Amino acid sequence: MAPIMTLPRCTRFRFTAPLVVFVLAAVGLGSVLAAAPPAAPAAPAAKASAKGKTSEPRGTVPFEMLATNHMVVRTKINGKGPFDLIFDVGAPITLLTNKASLESGTIKADAPRSFLFAIRGESEVKRLEMGNMTAKDVPVIVLDHPLLKAMGEMLNRPLDGIIGYTFFARYRTTIDYQAKTMTFEAVDAPVRNLMKDLPDRLAGPRVARHRMLAPGALWGLNVGEPVDGLDSPGIPILSVLADSPAARAGLKPGDILTTLDGRWTSSIDDAYAAAVGIAPGRDTAVVVLRDGKELTVTVRPVAGL
Amino acid sequence: MNRRLSRLGLLLALAALAPAPDANRDRHVGASYQVPYRLTDTNHFLVRVRLNGKGPFNFLVDTGAPALYVATETARKVGLEPAKDTFWTPLDRLDFEGGATLTDLKARVEDPFQLVGMNALGLPGASIDGILGFTVLARFRLELDPTRDRMTWTRLDYEPRDPPVPDRRPGDGPPPELQAMNLLGPVAKFAAALMGKQPEEELHPRGFLGLELGEEAEGGIRIDRVLPETPAAKAGVQAGDQLVRLLDRDVKSVKAALGTVDEIRPGDQVPLTVRRGSETRELTLTAGEGF
Numbered sequence: 001m002a003p004i005m006t007l008p009r010c011t012r013f014r015f016t017a018p019l020v021v022f023v024l025a026a027v028g029l030g031s032v033l034a035a036a037p038p039a040a041p042a043a044p045a046a047k048a049s050a051k052g053k054t055s056e057p058r059g060t061v062p063f064e065m066l067a068t069n070h071m072v073v074r075t076k077i078n079g080k081g082p083f084d085l086i087f088d089v090g091a092p093i094t095l096l097t098n099k100a101s102l103e104s105g106t107i108k109a110d111a112p113r114s115f116l117f118a119i120r121g122e123s124e125v126k127r128l129e130m131g132n133m134t135a136k137d138v139p140v141i142v143l144d145h146p147l148l149k150a151m152g153e154m155l156n157r158p159l160d161g162i163i164g165y166t167f168f169a170r171y172r173t174t175i176d177y178q179a180k181t182m183t184f185e186a187v188d189a190p191v192r193n194l195m196k197d198l199p200d201r202l203a204g205p206r207v208a209r210h211r212m213l214a215p216g217a218l219w220g221l222n223v224g225e226p227v228d229g230l231d232s233p234g235i236p237i238l239s240v241l242a243d244s245p246a247a248r249a250g251l252k253p254g255d256i257l258t259t260l261d262g263r264w265t266s267s268i269d270d271a272y273a274a275a276v277g278i279a280p281g282r283d284t285a286v287v288v289l290r291d292g293k294e295l296t297v298t299v300r301p302v303a304g305l
Numbered sequence: 306m307n308r309r310l311s312r313l314g315l316l317l318a319l320a321a322l323a324p325a326p327d328a329n330r331d332r333h334v335g336a337s338y339q340v341p342y343r344l345t346d347t348n349h350f351l352v353r354v355r356l357n358g359k360g361p362f363n364f365l366v367d368t369g370a371p372a373l374y375v376a377t378e379t380a381r382k383v384g385l386e387p388a389k390d391t392f393w394t395p396l397d398r399l400d401f402e403g404g405a406t407l408t409d410l411k412a413r414v415e416d417p418f419q420l421v422g423m424n425a426l427g428l429p430g431a432s433i434d435g436i437l438g439f440t441v442l443a444r445f446r447l448e449l450d451p452t453r454d455r456m457t458w459t460r461l462d463y464e465p466r467d468p469p470v471p472d473r474r475p476g477d478g479p480p481p482e483l484q485a486m487n488l489l490g491p492v493a494k495f496a497a498a499l500m501g502k503q504p505e506e507e508l509h510p511r512g513f514l515g516l517e518l519g520e521e522a523e524g525g526i527r528i529d530r531v532l533p534e535t536p537a538a539k540a541g542v543q544a545g546d547q548l549v550r551l552l553d554r555d556v557k558s559v560k561a562a563l564g565t566v567d568e569i570r571p572g573d574q575v576p577l578t579v580r581r582g583s584e585t586r587e588l589t590l591t592a593g594e595g596f
Contacts, residue, residue, distance in 0.1 A: 069371035069439035069468045089449070090367025090436070092348035162369070165348040172450040175368065177443035178463040189451040192348060208504035209430075214511040214567045215596040220532060222513075222595035230359040230382060239595070241515070241532040262455070263341050264353060264402045266361050272510040275596050277454070280559075303559045304517040304530075305566050 057186035059133020063087060065180065066155060073163065073182075076129040077104035083160035086148070087182065089175075091164030095141045096125070097148065100160035107142055128167075133184060139166050139193070166191055213272035217280040218304030220244020223257055223271050233289060234258035234265050249299040251288065258294075259287035280304075333405075334462045339455040340403035342366070345429035350449070352437070352456070353402040359383040361402065362434035365420075366447075366456075370438030371468040373399075373412045379434040380414045387414035392470040399441070405458055407444065411467060430506050440465050512569040512592025516542065518559050525549035525580065526562060536590040542579060549585075550578035 063071045071087040083100050101107045106123050125138040145162070152159040169191040171184040220241035226232030234256045240246045257265045260274040261284045278284055280303035287296050342352045353361040362379055373396070380387060380394070388394040393411035400406045420433050443465035448457040515535020519527040525547040531537045548556060552575060556562040569575055575590045 065439075067469070069465070071368055086369060088367070088369030089350060090365055090369045168449065169348075169451050172448065172452070174449075175442075175447040176461070177439075177465065178446070178461045187450065187452045206504060208507045210507050210509060212509050212511055212568055214563070216563070218517055218532075219596050241535065241595070243530065244532055262339050262403055264361055268510060269508045272596060273508070302517050302529075303519070305514050305563055 059131050059184055061131030061133060061182045061184065063180055063182060065177075066151075068151060068155065070151075071175075071182075072159070073130050076127075077106065078126050079129075080104045081129075084158065085161045085163050086159060087163045089165075089168065091162050092166075093141050094138060094162065094164045094166045095143050095145060096123075096161035097144050097159075098142060099158075101140075101142045106140065111142075131181075135167065135170070135184075166193075213269060213276055215272060215275035215301075216278050217275070217282075217301035218245065219275065219299060219301045220246040221251065221257075221271075223265070223268055225268055226266060232256075232266065235268060235271060237288070245299050245301045249286065249297045251286070251297060251299070252290070255288035255290050255295075257286070257288050259285070261285065275301075333460045335460060336405075337457060337459045338401065338403040338405040340401055340405070340458050341455050343431070345431055345433075347423060347429045349429055349433070350456075351429075351431060351433065354435075354437075355398075355400040356383045356385060357397050358400070360400075363431055364435045364437045365433050366442065367436050367438055368442060370417075370436045372438045372440045373410060374417055374420075374436040374438065375412045375414050376416050376420055376433075376435050377414055378416075385412075385414065393467070401458070403455065403458070405445070405460065407441065411440070427504060432505070440467060509570055510594070511567065511596070512571045512573055512575070513595040514566070514575065514590055514592060515595075516548070518548070518562060521558050523547065523580075524555070524557055526556060526559060528579070535595075536575075536593045540588045540590045541586075542577075542588060542590075543581065546579035546581050546586075548577065548579055550576075552576060 061073055063073045066072055066086075072084050073087050074082045075085050077083050077096075077100065080103055083096075083104065085096075096104075096106060098107075101123065102109055104125070106125055121142060123140055123142055125140050126136065128135040128138050140161070148159050148162065168184075169189060170186060172187050174183045176182070221237060221244075222239045222241075224236045224238045226235050237251060237253055237255045237257055239253050240251050257271060259265060260271055261278055263270065263274040265271040265274060278301060280301055283298050283300050285296055286299050287294060289295070340352050342350050345351055350366040351363045352366055354364050355361055356375065356379070359382070375385060375394070375396070377387070379385075385394060385396065392413065394414050396410045396412045398406065398408050399410055417436060420436070423429050424432055444461055444463060445458040446461055448459075450456070513535065515532040515537040516528055517530035517532065519529035521527075528542060528544060528546045528548055530544050531542050548562065550556065551562055551565045552569070554561075554565050556565055566575070569592050571592050571594045573592045575592050577588055577590060579586050579588065
């Protein structure tokens with residue numbers, strides 16, 4: 001797949017103090033880490049397949065559950081390894097320890113190092129092999145994360161890094177905890193570079209961004225704010241215009257709108273946001289409460305504004 | 306050694322206390338749910354949940370977290386009293402946007418440092434009220450497709466085990482690494498005090514006119530219907546009129562018309578031009594509320 005973004009070389013430093021805080025903080029691994037779990041024997045993870053000499057746009061990757069309930073994947077990086085990486089959908093970046101980065105040739109030994117957490121900044125893994133797939137040109141942050149180290153020590157096995165958002169933003173990912181496998185299928189989607197965006201954001205003005213919620217079709221509904229705060233199942237329908245798609249579907253003023261197109265409508269904004277993506281002519285399921293009973297109707301909104 | 310034994314004791318005690326398998330579970334196995342999500346500015350996936358019927362709240366989908374975390378503020382809002390004697394607080398019901406429901410769960414009421422720090426700086430662009438970790442996520446096969454606005458969650462016949470409870474003797478703190486990490490929350494709060502918090506994104510519903518649009522013809526769009534008592538009706542627009550200009554721009558297609566009014570808000574003055582027979586009329590509408 002084509003490189004989605006060009007990354008600055010690993011020698012570049014853009015880390016401001018809050019950014020370091022963020023990188024460490026955002027990669028949380030949960031805090032039950034305080035619990036030293038029973039030291040699990042260093043069981044071999046699923047063996048990396050010998051296949052994968054060619055770049056596969058899709059693949060299946062077995063994973064192992066650690067005693068700490070983290071998913072770990074055995075990988076080869078640039079043909080070296082194995083390296084055990086934690087697969088973390090909650091991590092906004094992919095990171096690799098200094099040791100693994102050096103051994104895999106991801107960074108050179110003379111790359112400058114910050115005193116703080118031995119950060120060496122951004123780099124790129126040329127080939128990441130796991131299961132029967134190979135990912136190419138994966139952006140990583142080289143950093144010794146203290147939690148990863150602590151966890152490795154508790155489990156009595158080294159952990160070499162964390163696979164995060166910048167990796168799986170490139171794939172349609174399926175995680176099956178029962179089968180203990182993940183499958184990946186490459187998709188063409190933009191991958192955001194947090195390391196670039198975040199410093200800009202931190203330095204930027206403290207003004208709220210604005211977003212218009214423009215429905216894609218005409219429904220004939222006017223809705224109000226919820227009346228019971230967090231206990232509200234939805235929002236009241238204030239009026240239904242005569243002769244409109246909403247009226248034809250049987251919606252009535254006083255109905256409590258709870259779901260529109262599978263999205264909760266807990267506020268006026270929610271209802272508009274749900275209507276944004278719905279084109280004229282599309283049959284849409286709408287759930288309301290009428291006299292305390294749940295009622296699902298189908299509305300077909302029309303072209304209009 | 307002592308430490309390990311006491312831990313084993315705790316684990317056994319916990320296992321004995323574990324509730325019977327959820328009787329409703331089998332009913333849901335195999336069911337598939339389309340779960341709307343949003344990707345925050347910090348590259349975190351958020352889904353919305355209700356706790357014991359109250360909400361909604363934004364929870365982080367995090368395979369890197371071992372359990373279900375409810376932030377203390379969130380717990381307070383829904384009246385979830387943190388357990389005093391045990392590590393876990395029972396949660397009767399967890400509903401997910403998209404239709405999935407789990408019952409009889411164990412949650413940890415706590416403020417993981419990553420939430421404290423990010424929320425303090427306002428970085429995600431939305432508040433994060435808790436974390437969905439392994440004990441919740443593992444009950445589903447999760448499909449994440451970055452090109453779609455929903456995940457697909459399919460209920461598995463799988464009951465994940467709880468992670469071990471921290472074995473803290475009185476006076477024992479968490480490991481030094483974790484204590485250091487826990488400082489990050491206050492550090493971020495301090496930074497926020499200096500730098501200011503990034504405000505959340507502000508949303509604005511578009512204004513409403515009340516026009517049903519039909520075929521595109523003769524450099525305009527036929528108005529098929531004017532809904533009664535809407536701004537369009539009040540301004541005198543009639544069914545059969547040909548809409549040719551909107552907000553001082555020519556509109557030749559429905560798509561162009563929708564794009565033109567994208568930014569109008571309720572109360573805005575909206576000039577439009579219609580052709581009625583051989584006549585051309587300039588009208589001004591005051592946008593209303595609705596969609």
